[in-house]
Amino acid sequence: MGRYLIPLGIFVVLVGFLAVGLNLNPREVPSPLIDKPAPAFSVSQLHQADKTIARDDLKGKVWLLNVWASWCVSCRQEHPVLVDLAKSGAVPIYGLNYKDQREAGLKWLAEHGNPYVISAFDHDGRVGIDYGVYGVPETFLIDKAGVIRYKHIGPVTPDALKDIILPKVKELNAAS
């Protein structure tokens, strides 16, 4: 009887490790930018090419930076969620139109609705690299002092919004 206990113990431990491993998402790489100042940027706006948008324009408010592109398939999935969020007015959403063509981006927004106060136009993906973007869509929550407080990788779901992002927005808005 005793001779089976050791292999059984090893088996149980192995199953435990595998169970944990299977529930981790290797695509979600923790960002080193959490609780660090959002990288500075100053690029042209998507709708008005002659105007720029910079990180420092947004100081003093809590905002979301949503990285999107017209070529990004999962962005379609999250778009209605963002449109609803924009309508609710809970938090302003700024877009980062990542590695896109201006006409394609504009057309996409005209088709699917525009939840963004302003979209920054990151044609060569430099701002994306500064933010450690590796898979679109990604969403950053940035506080009044311009510090990144949260990063959501992949499409924003209603659950993620309700359970994580909106409570954090509330908390950050309450902080002076």
Place this chain on the structure above:
Amino acid sequence: MLRPDFSANSLRRFMVALATMFLVASWSVWAGEAAPASDDPALEKRVTALSELLRCLVCQNQTIADSHADLAIDLKNQIREKLRAGESEKQIIDYMVARYGDFVLYKPPVKAATVILWVGPFVLLLGGIGFLMMKVRGRIRQAREGEVLTEAERERAAALLEEDQIEKGTTR
């Protein structure tokens, strides 16, 4: 009756279609590969050496040197630009880690969080050797003790041997 058609002819047609599809797909991938390289071989060598240390976050088991993902190409261009601007290898690696975290390093650094990764296999190896030695010693001891037979065992062995002898005798 309706039955799926598994005749050799349709199978062959299917294989040809599949092969054509793969060929077209791989050709289009290959066609998009040409990255803007500079004509300075020394610089290119440094770019490649550095790219081999960095993980492509899109296709996670490749270095950015091996990868043709858009992001990998962008990062290689960034490395080239920074090297040209006179930045050191270390500065560039720090730049990447600041944005993408330790995960971007193909060879993880030794720190508290990664110590299991580095030491774990050796601990397991030593543990295995220890376990094996314990077992082998036990066996040796057992074998030594077993050399001495009890009286009853000796008799039983003799009886068995005798039986064997008789059997052989009768068959002959």
